[in-house]
Amino acid sequence: MSTGTNDTTGYTVTPIAFTDAEFDRITFNGDGLVGAIVQDASDSAVLMFAWMNSESLRRTLDTGRTWFWSRSRQEYWCKGETSGDRQYVRSVHYDCDGDALLIEVDQEGAGACHTGHRTCFYRSFGDTTSDR
Amino acid sequence: MSTGTNDTTGYTVTPIAFTDAEFDRITFNGDGLVGAIVQDASDSAVLMFAWMNSESLRRTLDTGRTWFWSRSRQEYWCKGETSGDRQYVRSVHYDCDGDALLIEVDQEGAGACHTGHRTCFYRSFGDTTSDR
Numbered sequence: 589m590s591t592g593t594n595d596t597t598g599y600t601v602t603p604i605a606f607t608d609a610e611f612d613r614i615t616f617n618g619d620g621l622v623g624a625i626v627q628d629a630s631d632s633a634v635l636m637f638a639w640m641n642s643e644s645l646r647r648t649l650d651t652g653r654t655w656f657w658s659r660s661r662q663e664y665w666c667k668g669e670t671s672g673d674r675q676y677v678r679s680v681h682y683d684c685d686g687d688a689l690l691i692e693v694d695q696e697g698a699g700a701c702h703t704g705h706r707t708c709f710y711r712s713f714g715d716t717t718s719d720r
Numbered sequence: 721m722s723t724g725t726n727d728t729t730g731y732t733v734t735p736i737a738f739t740d741a742e743f744d745r746i747t748f749n750g751d752g753l754v755g756a757i758v759q760d761a762s763d764s765a766v767l768m769f770a771w772m773n774s775e776s777l778r779r780t781l782d783t784g785r786t787w788f789w790s791r792s793r794q795e796y797w798c799k800g801e802t803s804g805d806r807q808y809v810r811s812v813h814y815d816c817d818g819d820a821l822l823i824e825v826d827q828e829g830a831g832a833c834h835t836g837h838r839t840c841f842y843r844s845f846g847d848t849t850s851d852r
Contacts, residue, residue: 606845613843625757625766632764634757637820649845681841684833688769690841701816709813709822711745713738713781 599676599694601652615687616642621657624689626700629678635700636708640689645680652677654691673697731808731826733784747819748774753789756821758832761810767832768840772821777812784809786823805829 616622621639628635638656640648644664647655654667654675668674675693682689699706748754753771760767770788772780776796779787786799786807800806807825814821831838 604846610845623755623769625769627766632766634759634764634766634822637755637757637815679844679847681844683769683840684835684837684842685840688840690766703816705816708815708817708820710816712811712813713742714736715811 599674599696601676602678603652604649604677604680606649611646613686614642614645614682614689615685617687619659621659622687622689624654624656624691626654626675626691626693628695629692630694633707634709635675635693635695635706645689648677648691649680654693667700668696671697671702673699675700731806731828733808734810735784736781736809736812738781743778745818746774746777746814746821747817749819751791753791754819754821756786756788756823758786758807758823758825760827761824762826765839766841767807767825767827767838777821780809780823781812786825799832800828803829803834805831807832 614622620641622645623637624640625637626635627633639659640655641657644655644657647664654677656665656667658665674696676696678692678694680689680691698704701708701710703710746754752773754777755769756772757769758767759765771791772787773789776787776789779796786809788797788799790797806828808828810824810826812821812823830836833840833842835842
């Protein structure tokens with residue numbers, strides 16, 4: 589895929605060019621993983637947190653879609669391929685230690701959470717109105 | 721500390737009431753830790769990512785300040801106690817799997833990052849203007 593192409597849903601798919609030097613700044617943990625925070629580019633809502641290994645980070649940058657590594661299933665997953673709730677990457681930030689990622693996306697569909705909520709963080713401590 | 725008290729900086733310190741049932745929804749990993757995303761309540765900027773164990777999460781809820789567990793130093797740290805860049809907790813969310821936290825804070829001082837940047841995520845892939 590190249591910059592500016594659209595998939596069938598009309599979202600713009602934008603791969604991110606990067607250098608090996610940039611990639612080398614990422615520190616993967618003992619399991620070869622780095623945590624990825626996904627934030628909605630439209631209003632900065634935090635949507636979800638999941639894990640990437642080196643290959644899923646490369647796929648994310650190369651394809652402009654979010655790719656994660658499922659620790660439970662031991663497989664790659666491209667967010668939304670099953671549900672249709674795809675994420676189109678707008679930027680990929682990394683923190684001062686290089687051991688966390690912040691990915692800004694355009695979120696397609698109802699949201700990021702498999703429960704049907706827009707964000708996985710739909711509950712909060714002490715909030716008796718929180719959805720249980 | 722109790723709700724509504726101010727510390728010397730004028731920020732309101734607000735402990736969060738919670739139930740054991742809520743606390744039990746949090747899943748700590750094999751090292752006894754859960755990842756915590758810290759977000760600025762004023763504009764939703766993601767400021768940092770760090771780790772909490774059970775006791776640091778309890779302290780965070782009880783004191784209304786962010787407490788983390790330093791894996792490298794093997795000790796608790798209350799954000800800003802040394803730097804002055806304290807975080808005053810406004811809400812603590814947890815995700816659908818209970819294995820990630822999202823903490824909304826009022827950030828005091830220059831910001832959250834030890835480098836002097838407001839956010840730890842000040843660099844992004846492919847951004848040649850990123851501060852190196």
